[in-house]
Amino acid sequence: MKQLLVVEDARLAQSLADYLASRGIPCELTESELGISVWLVDDSRTTEAEQEVKRFIKEPHHPRYAEAAWSSERPQTRVDYSAGQHQLLAELLLQAGPVTLLVALACVAVFLLSYIGLPMFALLGFHTxxxxxxxxxxxxxxxxxxxxxxxxxxxxxxxxxxxxGGRIERRLGSGKLLVLFLVTGCVPNLLQAVLVGPDFGGLSGVAYGLLAYLWILPRRQGWAEQPVSNGLLGFMLIWLVLGFFHLFGPSMANMAHLGGLAIGLLQGWLDSRKPLPRH
Known part of the structure; x- marks a missing residue:
């Protein structure tokens, strides 16, 4: 058998397998730490299967795949596309690792403590x-x-x-996400404080760093899935530029956003030059 693709989302993997089966290209699915692997059973159909996989990568949510899943004659393997609606919390937890969850919980805890009157900004804000x-x-x-x-x-x-963060942690491991969190947090914060001032806060600088990292690394390493599309990156770049015109108020940490973007691009480019551990 020949491995065609590894997909993080089990429902998408099943929909692809059902679509290929509808075209007379039988496949099997196996699960691993990397995700769901789609295996070609008949090697003589390799060329046709690879062409279909390329089309799937460009538009994985096209209705043709959902229709194939529902029309499959193998109900025991049919994907339940409504399952996520009944297991929202479980899906949220499955898409996040321990570092993702711990940082999110820390943000919520700090916000609640500040809401009840504790001086969290004085305790956690940047040096004045x-x-x-x-x-x-x-x-x-x-x-x-x-x-x-x-x-x-x-x-x-x-x-x-x-x-x-969840996608980075699931694909590259908790250690990689922790390093990215520290770097895209500290360096942009320092940039914002030195160039503008210490009155700022938020994860947005980190978010821009992770966004840039997940845009450049998968493209340079040839990942099957692209977590950050060109359109999504373009939208966030427009949002970043508009922030410098104070259209959303004067308090946006624009230099932290710009610094995070630059750090994410640089780190993604550096990491793409060496093989990364797969988790």
Whole structure:
């Protein structure tokens, strides 16, 4: 048998297998730590199967695959596309590893503690002067990422953190996500504080770093799936540029966003030059 593709989403893998079967190309699915592997049973159909896989990678959510899954004559392997609607919490947890969850919980805890009146900004905010940069309170280089100033601010950043961080952690491991969190947190925070001032907070600088990392690394390493499309990156770049015009208020940490983007691109390019561990 020949391995055609590894897909993180089991439902998408099953829909591809059903579609290939409908075209007379039998496949089998196996599960591993990397995801769901689609195996070609008949090697004589390799060329046709690989062409279909290329089309699937470009548009994995095309109706042709869902229709094939539902019309499959093998109900025991048919994908239940409504399962996620009944297991939302389980899906959220499955898409995130321990680092993703711990950082998200820390952000929520800090927000709630601040909401009830505790001085979290004073405890976790960036150093208020250049002289303090050499003090022993080194956590202040990173902890502004845990500070959020409204429910919308918190939810928006956690959505990006869950989507981007979860995919990195599942594909490359908790250690890689932790390193990226530290680098895309500390360096952009320092940039924002030195060039603008210490009054800022949020995970958005980290989010831009992970966004850039997940855009460049999969393309350079030839991943089958592209977690960040060109359109999504373009939208976030427009959002970044508009922030410099203060269209969303004067308090956006624009330099942290720009710094995170640059760090993510650089780290992704460096990592793409060497084989990464698969988890």
């Amino acid at each position: 002067s250049v002289e303090q940069l050499t003090s022993w309170q080194i956590w202040r280089f990173l902890t502004p990422t845990l500070l959020h100033f409204s429910v919308l601010h918190l939810v928006f950043n956690l959505m990006w953190w869950w989507y981007l």
